[in-house]
Amino acid sequence: MKAYIQANQDRFIAELLDLLRIPSVSTDEKFAPDVKRAAEFVKDKLVAAGVDFAEVCPTPGHPIVYAEKIIDKNLPTVLMYGHYDVQPADPYELWTSPPFEPVIKKTILHPDGAIYARGACDDKGQIYMHIKALEAMLQTNSLPCNIKFMIEGEEECGSSNLEPFIKANKERLKADVILISDTGIIANDCPSIESGLRGLAYLEVEITGPNRDLHSGVYGGGVANPINTLCEMIASLKDENGMITIPHFYDKVQNLSLEERAELAKAPFVLEDYKKDLDIEEVSGEVGYTTNERVSIRPTLDVNGIWGGYTGKGAKTVLPSKAAAKISMRLVPDQEPEEIAELFQKHFESIAPKSVKVVVTPHHGGYPVVTPINSVGFMAASAAFEEVWGKKPIPTRGGGSIPIVALFEKELGLKSVLMGFGLDSDAIHSPNEHYGVFNFLKGIETIPAFYRHYAKMMK
Numbered sequence: 001m002k003a004y005i006q007a008n009q010d011r012f013i014a015e016l017l018d019l020l021r022i023p024s025v026s027t028d029e030k031f032a033p034d035v036k037r038a039a040e041f042v043k044d045k046l047v048a049a050g051v052d053f054a055e056v057c058p059t060p061g062h063p064i065v066y067a068e069k070i071i072d073k074n075l076p077t078v079l080m081y082g083h084y085d086v087q088p089a090d091p092y093e094l095w096t097s098p099p100f101e102p103v104i105k106k107t108i109l110h111p112d113g114a115i116y117a118r119g120a121c122d123d124k125g126q127i128y129m130h131i132k133a134l135e136a137m138l139q140t141n142s143l144p145c146n147i148k149f150m151i152e153g154e155e156e157c158g159s160s161n162l163e164p165f166i167k168a169n170k171e172r173l174k175a176d177v178i179l180i181s182d183t184g185i186i187a188n189d190c191p192s193i194e195s196g197l198r199g200l201a202y203l204e205v206e207i208t209g210p211n212r213d214l215h216s217g218v219y220g221g222g223v224a225n226p227i228n229t230l231c232e233m234i235a236s237l238k239d240e241n242g243m244i245t246i247p248h249f250y251d252k253v254q255n256l257s258l259e260e261r262a263e264l265a266k267a268p269f270v271l272e273d274y275k276k277d278l279d280i281e282e283v284s285g286e287v288g289y290t291t292n293e294r295v296s297i298r299p300t301l302d303v304n305g306i307w308g309g310y311t312g313k314g315a316k317t318v319l320p321s322k323a324a325a326k327i328s329m330r331l332v333p334d335q336e337p338e339e340i341a342e343l344f345q346k347h348f349e350s351i352a353p354k355s356v357k358v359v360v361t362p363h364h365g366g367y368p369v370v371t372p373i374n375s376v377g378f379m380a381a382s383a384a385f386e387e388v389w390g391k392k393p394i395p396t397r398g399g400g401s402i403p404i405v406a407l408f409e410k411e412l413g414l415k416s417v418l419m420g421f422g423l424d425s426d427a428i429h430s431p432n433e434h435y436g437v438f439n440f441l442k443g444i445e446t447i448p449a450f451y452r453h454y455a456k457m458m459k
């Protein structure tokens, strides 16, 4: 396996760079033809790797690529899930090389080089490992189970067409476990596996004051300024301990036992390095929890964007009519996104002063998930890391969200193994996203090890 990967690694990387050149931004309609092109590319590469069957399934939105390699109906089946769509690359001017013209650069964390491009880590680089792992297993006659691939093009915009696809294809998607590489590890010398993901509730709020923009001298001081009001309302959503003030927000939050927290605290974490990396003097968050806990097992509320009034060059003295913001809440078991969105909406409307009108619009959300560390899938992933990386991986809880994972559980009755290989420092969703060549190649080696251990443990 290792020899096959080594002999072909330059081609593997070159093919990934071709995929990264396709700007498959799912949230922006103008890229729809590119998204389709990326789907075709993924399908073609699955066929070239040796699947029995592959197709690009159209949806009302972006297509889903489905493929399968069935070697023996009596062997276990793994359903691989990933996404070929990417986040917008904005702001372009902060990229040191263009986001869709991948280049390999050496860095301190990536002495073997890292591939710089939008989607390099999230998630094109990681789905491509699976396609090349299949190729390597077939070429070395070592595929030990059946594999199904479901690679979608709408993960970054809510996976809304994947739900009907799953419901309509339950028989076809039958499997024993789901394998996903769309998360990360602690460090290249410290492998880890995420045993859970946070959920998400996302809303937009708009505050309207006077019926038009006003001269801030003629009216200023006498009329509520919607931007000021919005800021006050948002500021009131957290108290001095960093706790969210929305009534009943914490009602369903599962508090971890001291033992569970002690287990998670085993993950190495150096606060000084964390602050240095982000160039901040102090961290901040909920009192009584460590930084690692704040970003994984605790819920959050954050403004993702805020706008209103005059933001152009120079000074314009204006009292705006409107102000708006996008607000997200990361959720932990057993919080429910619809319920939290409703609690937010009710509360936000209730704290608005009479001087303004408020409109709250919920966006897509997602449920939190947990994969037990004593499940066969998790243990197989753990054994695969141990074999290939020479170290037992540490179980962690992830802070990000893959909303569709909870749906897999509900609709297909399957748990997901989150065997991701990215690093927090890979800048996913940010300018200069990158993915280590080491991580890419090591991932291609770890995936076949997972299949081998999984098939053996299922016997």
Ligand code: BES
Binding pocket: 122, 123, 155, 156, 157, 158, 182, 183, 184, 197, 200, 366, 398, 399, 400, 401, 402, 403
């Ligand atoms: N791959 C990420 C999620 C992720 C990143 C999980 C890092 C764990 C560690 C995924 O593509 C993503 O970006 N999810 C979105 C949710 C979606 C609804 C836009 C997120 O977490 O913001």
Ligand code: MN
Binding pocket: 083, 122, 123, 155, 182
């Ligand atoms: Mn992703």
Ligand code: MN
Binding pocket: 087, 122, 156, 428, 429
């Ligand atoms: Mn993402």
